[in-house]
Amino acid sequence: xxxxxxxxxxxxxxxxxxxxxxxxxxxxxxxxxxxxxxxxxxxxxxxxxxxxxxxxxxxxxxxxxxxxxxxxxxxxxxxxxxxxxxxxxxxxxxxxxxxxxxxxxxxxxxxxxxxxxxxxxxxxxxxxxxxxxxxxxxxxxxxxxxxxxxxxxxxxxxxxxxxxxxxxxxxxxxxxxxxxxxxxxxxxxxxxxxxxxxxxxxxxxxxxxxxxxxxxxxxxxxxxxxxxxxxxxxxxxxxxxxxxxxxxxxxxxxxxxxxxxxxxxxxxxxxxxxxxxxxxxxxxxxxxxxxxxxxxxxxxxxxxxxxxxxxxxxxxxxxxxxxxxxxxxxxxxxxxxxxxxxxxxxxxxxxxxxxxx
Amino acid sequence: xxxxxxxxxxxxxxxxxxxxxxxxxxxxxxxxxxxxxxxxxxxxxxxxxxxxxxxxxxxxxxxxxxxxxxxxxxxxxxxxxxxxxxxxxxxxxxxxxxxxxxxxxxxxxxxxxxxxxxxxxxxx
Amino acid sequence: xxxxxxxxxxxxxxxxxxxxxxxxxxxxxxxxxxxxxxxxxxxxxxxxxxxxxxxxxxxxxxxxxxxxxxxxxxxxxxxxxxxxxxxxxxxxxxxxxxxxxxxxxxxxxxxxxxxxxxxxxxxxxxxxxxxxxxxxxxxxxxxxxxxxxxxxxxxxxxxxxxxxxxxxxxxxxxxxxxxxxxxxxxxxxxxxxxxxxxxxxxxxxxxxxxxxxxxxxxxxxxxxxxxxxxxxxxxxxxxxxxxxxxxxxxxxxxxxxxxxxxxxxxxxxxxxxxxxxxxxxxxxxxxxxxxxxxxxxxxxxxxxxxxxxxxxxxxxxxxxxxxxxxxxxxxxxxxxxxxxxxxxxxxxxxxxxxxxxxxxxxxxxxxxxxxxxxxxxxxxxxxxxxxxxxxxxxxxxxxxxxxxxxxxxxxxxxxxxxxxxxxxxxxxxxxxxxxxxxxxxxxxxxxxxxxxxxxxxxxxxxxxxxxxxxxxxxxxxxxxxxxxxxxxx
Numbered sequence: 001x002x003x004x005x006x007x008x009x010x011x012x013x014x015x016x017x018x019x020x021x022x023x024x025x026x027x028x029x030x031x032x033x034x035x036x037x038x039x040x041x042x043x044x045x046x047x048x049x050x051x052x053x054x055x056x057x058x059x060x061x062x063x064x065x066x067x068x069x070x071x072x073x074x075x076x077x078x079x080x081x082x083x084x085x086x087x088x089x090x091x092x093x094x095x096x097x098x099x100x101x102x103x104x105x106x107x108x109x110x111x112x113x114x115x116x117x118x119x120x121x122x123x124x125x126x127x128x129x130x131x132x133x134x135x136x137x138x139x140x141x142x143x144x145x146x147x148x149x150x151x152x153x154x155x156x157x158x159x160x161x162x163x164x165x166x167x168x169x170x171x172x173x174x175x176x177x178x179x180x181x182x183x184x185x186x187x188x189x190x191x192x193x194x195x196x197x198x199x200x201x202x203x204x205x206x207x208x209x210x211x212x213x214x215x216x217x218x219x220x221x222x223x224x225x226x227x228x229x230x231x232x233x234x235x236x237x238x239x240x241x242x243x244x245x246x247x248x249x250x251x252x253x254x255x256x257x258x259x260x261x262x263x264x265x266x267x268x269x270x271x272x273x274x275x276x277x278x279x280x281x282x283x284x285x286x287x288x289x290x291x292x293x294x295x296x297x298x299x300x301x302x303x304x305x306x307x308x309x310x311x312x313x314x315x316x317x318x319x320x321x322x323x324x325x326x327x328x329x330x331x332x333x334x335x336x337x338x339x340x341x342x343x344x345x346x347x348x349x350x351x352x353x354x355x356x357x
Numbered sequence: 358x359x360x361x362x363x364x365x366x367x368x369x370x371x372x373x374x375x376x377x378x379x380x381x382x383x384x385x386x387x388x389x390x391x392x393x394x395x396x397x398x399x400x401x402x403x404x405x406x407x408x409x410x411x412x413x414x415x416x417x418x419x420x421x422x423x424x425x426x427x428x429x430x431x432x433x434x435x436x437x438x439x440x441x442x443x444x445x446x447x448x449x450x451x452x453x454x455x456x457x458x459x460x461x462x463x464x465x466x467x468x469x470x471x472x473x474x475x476x477x478x479x480x481x
Numbered sequence: 482x483x484x485x486x487x488x489x490x491x492x493x494x495x496x497x498x499x500x501x502x503x504x505x506x507x508x509x510x511x512x513x514x515x516x517x518x519x520x521x522x523x524x525x526x527x528x529x530x531x532x533x534x535x536x537x538x539x540x541x542x543x544x545x546x547x548x549x550x551x552x553x554x555x556x557x558x559x560x561x562x563x564x565x566x567x568x569x570x571x572x573x574x575x576x577x578x579x580x581x582x583x584x585x586x587x588x589x590x591x592x593x594x595x596x597x598x599x600x601x602x603x604x605x606x607x608x609x610x611x612x613x614x615x616x617x618x619x620x621x622x623x624x625x626x627x628x629x630x631x632x633x634x635x636x637x638x639x640x641x642x643x644x645x646x647x648x649x650x651x652x653x654x655x656x657x658x659x660x661x662x663x664x665x666x667x668x669x670x671x672x673x674x675x676x677x678x679x680x681x682x683x684x685x686x687x688x689x690x691x692x693x694x695x696x697x698x699x700x701x702x703x704x705x706x707x708x709x710x711x712x713x714x715x716x717x718x719x720x721x722x723x724x725x726x727x728x729x730x731x732x733x734x735x736x737x738x739x740x741x742x743x744x745x746x747x748x749x750x751x752x753x754x755x756x757x758x759x760x761x762x763x764x765x766x767x768x769x770x771x772x773x774x775x776x777x778x779x780x781x782x783x784x785x786x787x788x789x790x791x792x793x794x795x796x797x798x799x800x801x802x803x804x805x806x807x808x809x810x811x812x813x814x815x816x817x818x819x820x821x822x823x824x825x826x827x828x829x830x831x832x833x834x835x836x837x838x839x840x841x842x843x844x845x846x847x848x849x850x851x852x853x854x855x856x857x858x859x860x861x862x863x864x865x866x867x868x869x870x871x872x873x874x875x876x877x878x879x880x881x882x883x884x885x886x887x888x889x890x891x892x893x894x895x896x897x898x899x900x901x902x903x904x905x906x907x908x909x910x911x912x913x914x915x916x917x918x919x920x921x922x923x924x925x926x927x928x929x930x931x932x933x934x935x936x937x938x939x940x941x942x943x944x945x946x947x948x949x950x951x952x953x954x955x956x957x958x959x960x961x962x963x964x965x966x967x968x969x970x
Binding site for chain 1: 367370462463464
């Protein structure tokens with residue numbers, strides 16, 4: 001009797017669960033479709049106005065701006081995602097008009113309030129919008145988000161800080177590359193680069209950071225911003241930094257900085273006494289630097305017992321231009337032995353097809 | 358004024374470009390993928406083509422190459438729309454025979470003047 | 482025979498059936514509860530990731546010079562029908578810097594010729610680094626003659642899928658390698674999604690797998706899925722729900738638990754250096770993709786490195802699934818053989834605290850609930866009805882068995898459908914969602930039992946397979962449509 005009872009209870013529970021889940025799927029789907037349709041219906045007639053705002057001049061532009069500013073809240077909410085998406089697609093005066101619209105609609109205040117609200121997604125969206133609008137005074141409000149428990153939120157805050165142009169963010173970003181609550185190094189690098197030349201002194205100071213990742217990020221940013229004044233400091237890092245990875249970045253950075261002073265330190269670094277990764281990086285950097293004077297040394301490296309060094313030397317010669325090509329042709333004919341010839345020919349083959357570095 | 362063909366899979370970009378160029382007095386046809394761009398360029402009397410590089414179906418580069426290979430369209434001015442820092446796109450674009458390129462995100466005003474300049478060079 | 486002897490025999494038989502049948506019942510209760518937990522955990526994670534996708538910063542990565550370049554390795558054996566279109570689509574991926582290395586593994590059809598015509602290839606000089614040992618020698622390397630498309634085509638002697646991948650990884654120029662099947666259809670953001678964990682935690686993450694969806698039935702234009710639809714054949718429909726539950730939600734959950742064991746051969750990104758360190762893929766192993774992941778876990782743990790192998794749940798890759806029951810049975814037989822061999826080869830890691838969560842959680846789970854599941858299932862299907870027939874257990878017991886083994890499994894699948902609808906809602910048509918729900922019910926009525934038998938045969942193959950059929954079996958890695966997936970359930 002009892003087993004029959006448990007059986008029926010089991011069966012009933014299973015059937016019930018199946019039905020509830022089936023219904024749940026239908027409900028989720030219906031709600032989503034309905035919301036989408038409603039939003040589309042509200043936004044569609046207004047999208048044209050948004051396009052006018054971005055494309056029109058003077059009077060038409062102000063008219064569109066006035067009408068969009070005057071929209072009731074519900075319609076604006078339907079249109080906002082479209083407007084936010086357009087922010088990322090246009091530059092120049094059209095973008096300025098969009099930013100103006102967001103500001104007039106109180107989006108900045110709304111987003112600042114949103115940063116303090118509960119819910120990670122809401123806070124992340126707010127931070128993203130503040131970054132997109134480039135509202136510099138909001139930087140102090142974003143800094144605490146770098147210490148948030150949620151890794152996504154920290155990353156969003158890091159990216160947004162890069163767009164606001166407040167150089168006080170530099171040390172904060174570099175400090176968050178180590179420890180328990182980190183931000184991804186790539187986020188910090190692009191943020192520093194976005195801050196632009198005004199941030200250079202703060203980034204240079206970062207080369208002395210106790211954390212190796214922070215130093216590496218600072219090097220990448222300096223290289224990308226083309227901070228030629230930093231060549232000497234970077235050369236010091238290349239020579240003396242305790243972290244092998246940081247020295248590799250320093251080598252690449254020397255190549256990108258492209259000053260005459262970069263040549264000697266890089267030539268020293270391809271020496272077999274150094275770690276393999278560093279030698280490869282230095283050979284690559286000599287190619288990026290494009291200094292004709294590096295040609296003999298790079299040609300000698302074609303014979304290097306390490307495949308990676310020899311291949312990097314071939315690619316680098318290719319990048320150096322006519323002098324490098326000449327050296328490669330010479331080696332390809334066997335002037336430096338069969339191994340160098342093989343690497344030289346492989347490099348020439350890649351270069352002829354334009355797939356070289 | 359000229360007939361301009363715009364091909365981009367992003368509706369926002371298509372509409373922005375269409376609005377801006379129409380405003381500048383051009384006739385604009387907008388399509389959303391490579392094959393339709395090719396068909397439209399062959400069939401209608403188009404004076405200039407704006408091509409997004411990364412479109413589903415067929416890339417803007419392929420469309421560009423095809424247009425260059427056909428006698429009827431080999432002289433057609435072509436401007437490519439390319440994403441910032443997709444390595445090699447600009448070089449590949451010129452190799453494929455494009456006349457100019459515009460980097461996204463773009464300024465609609467600048468786009469209009471670039472279109473004007475390319476049309477001018479082509480002697481329209 | 483005396484009456485007492487019959488009585489004793491009767492008692493023994495009754496006792497045997499009562500004990501084994503009860504054990505089977507408990508087994509199914511536990512396995513389905515585990516699966517429910519895993520599905521719920523995976524659903525939670527997937528929903529969270531998807532909701533946060535708008536703030537994930539893909540545009541930033543797409544525009545950055547510091548986004549690490551990727552070599553996409555495509556092994557190809559007799560792929561002349563699909564290779565050109567597949568490469569055209571892959572060359573259009575949204576990613577700042579990448580190259581595609583096609584490794585033609587001694588194809589006997591026109592794979593190389595098709596590529597030569599389409600991309601105007603010319604043979605060039607090359608140097609093989611030999612950082613990874615390989616069996617089939619490289620015969621030639623080809624590049625496009627004039628255009629600067631980042632495409633390299635390598636022609637090598639036949640050596641099997643794993644060997645082709647090894648050669649591709651060896652020749653790869655970039656620090657990250659992405660292994661992709663020639664018939665995988667990648668979404669335009671595939672590389673950006675998969676590289677995110679590797680960029681977010683560059684010092685620790687060594688590998689990242691991607692979701693593989695079923696391409697059958699989808700609207701595909703020029704090598705890209707433009708609309709997701711349910712396949713027409715019911716055998717593929719059921720696989721769709723299986724992929725959703727086990728591959729997408731299951732692997733997401735395992736990734737969250739830090740014990741991801743399988744990255745599908747159809748799409749996975751790894752640090753080249755880490756793959757080189759473990760000597761590449763094992764050409765003697767049937768499930769070479771899973772074996773690579775396990776080998777990475779093993780080598781990292783042995784060297785006490787802090788590392789992560791993860792899974793991204795954004796839908797980024799589609800592949801053709803076996804369209805008929807016969808091909809499906811062959812595929813599952815092969816997968817289960819692969820799983821059996823994998824677990825045998827690395828049996829020292831099982832329940833070994835030295836290997837952390839992989840040793841203590843993932844591997845024991847795979848042994849008990851993946852490897853042995855078909856065995857217990859078939860045993861249950863035979864022993865429970867037999868027990869009822871002999872009167873050892875009552876009919877209610879049979880009901881319990883069916884409900885726990887199959888009813889509960891239906892519930893788990895429906896949870897997966899609900900999660901799909903909430904997070905991805907990839908199916909645009911109502912009909913497809915309805916089909917998906919129906920498929921999750923009928924999966925348990927015949928399909929599972931059919932697969933269990935195929936899997937048992939795979940297990941048998943592994944335990945008795947002679948060394949000689951390696952070559953033959955490896956070749957089957959390239960057999961007709963749908964046999965591309967290297968992972969196991």
